[in-house]
Amino acid sequence: MGTQGAPRAARYIAAMSSGPSAGAVLRMSKLFLRTLRDDPNDAEVPSHRLLVRAGYIRRAAPGGFTWLPLGWIVYRNVERIVREEMDAAGFQEVHFPALLPKEPYEASNRWTDYGDNLFRLQDRHGNDFLLAPTHEEMFTLLVKGLYSSYRDLPLSIYQIQTKYRDEARPRAGLLRGREFVMKDSYSFDIDDAGLQRSYDRHREAYITLFDRLHLPYVIVSAMSGAMGGSASEEFLAPIDVGEDTFVRCTACDYAANTEAVRVPVPAAIPLDGLPAAQVVDTPNTPTIQTLVDHLNAHPEFASPSGEWTAADTMKNVIVKLRHPDGTLEPLAVGVPGDREVDLKRLEAQVGPAEIVPFDETDFKSHPTLVKGYIGPGTLGLEGSSGIRFLIDPRIVVGTRWVTGANQPGKHVIDLTYGRDFTADGVVEAAEVRAGDVCPDCGGALEIARGIEIGHIFQLGRKYAEALGLQVTDEHGKLVTVTMGSYGVGVSRAVAAIAEASFDGLGLCWPREIAPADVHLVIAGKEGGPQRPAAEALCAELSAAGLRVLFDDREGVSPGVRFKDAELVGVPTIIVVGRGIDDGLVEVKDRASGERVDMPVGDVVAHVSALV
């Protein structure tokens, strides 16, 4: 990505204000650091385990961590890189409070839509406040207060800020806390084309950013969830401890969050000549498996393919939607019987409503529903139950199904969509499986896990409308601004980088992220030539602008020093040991484990070339 003149100045300023402290020396004899020999009991994922063991972070609260000196250096390196790339893209930094009044969030409905994940509190007067989970409302109001013309747009501004979410279950250390740092940007444009350009600029900036952070990523189509809005993509680091499940095509570059996967719609089948639907006795078959077994055990029910399978059946699942205003609405979902309804996918489609189970009491209040034998006849807004009925996209005109006949012990065979039944709409709620068909190329999909490290949204006009952000266009008419929002988990990125780079010995940082360029180790008898030689080398490295972590501790055995150096994960380890009598020191690459002896006089040039 190219950088123009003006951004370069911004880059310089950012580097000056929070730069990587060229030439800094951290002496381990003085450093506030204690490494742990054992894994902390409560840490499960590698990044959490190693960051605690290596003395980078320490748990301070449920879902909250204290950064120790090494960790804080690493954190600031990540933050600096994020800032530099935002500035380079021409975005401007602002900073909001985290503690905010409720009113803007009431205007956007997020005070309620965000649910229990929002930290709410009151001041001494009983006024409601929140600890912001993201800042769409505040950015919108800020722009509204200052700008009023199309001439001022486009605009993209960002902040790097502590965010709060009352997670049901904080876990995995830095990967999911209740307090975390996020970079959030917002774009403001006059029209959809402008929004698309702003979105694309952020997308490009994120690609540059994550490349620079040495984070592997997959860009997947996503749902926008509680943020509202339409187009949305996630940057996922494909790492198994991640909590996001996504699919990717094994043949083309299609990738999507499971919630956003679109099922290819099959072609309709002509209705002419299809067999008529018939109601048949299927006693004691309330589940798909019992139904399929029964059909196969009775030859009079001839299957078109020779043998009945769950895929020949249609399963109708009833749930309730709880809308943000608290009202409950029953909803029927029809999916092929060989697939479960994925409640997460369903919820993503019907948001902001939540899914709650349809229980025995609900069945009693809907007497036309026969549990285990529910079928389209009773479903639908026009049906006898009046329950809205949504179906899987695979159920197209001409497809035939075995499904409930709305009588105990009876099913209907060859019930044909478009002839015998219809639905109120289509919904993507069936589970996604490995091997499913790619909607782009028809290849096979695979399922993988990832850590969400970035998320970009085209919000559209939701917030601008709710909060009245309008500007005059070139004709002097008021138009509502369209917005985008773009997040990067900064503190999470530290853990994600650790996850992407650690090995069996410890952390293994990319150089620009690492707390130092070199880890200088003294390995020799106290009083021997090693210490003075190491001190001299340390001074030279520092003078050359290299950041040095210097293990100058006394009375520490070489084994401990080596283990600590590997655990801490600085990319280059220099050992001043027994070779010093011949003027040699050992230079080891942390990642590859390669070590070479070289004349002490060559070290500065060697390491400088790596940086």
Added chain:
RNA sequence: CGGGAUGUAGCGCAGCCUGGCUAGCGCACCUGCUUUGGGAGCAGGGGGUCGCGGGUUCGAAUCCCGCCAUCCCGACCA
């Protein structure tokens, strides 16, 4: 929010079932001596509201009740 497990020194753990001396071990820490290329040895030492609150008992780390926290699996979410 459901199911399970756990909570004892900075970290890792034993003790609890079957209540009873001063609550113990390893690592880490302090002192001394030895050791110095892969988490050293010996000797001595400091450090504990046994998660919190209530109860039973002559007596509670141990038994009972409640709460909190942590981890795992679900549910939910950046």
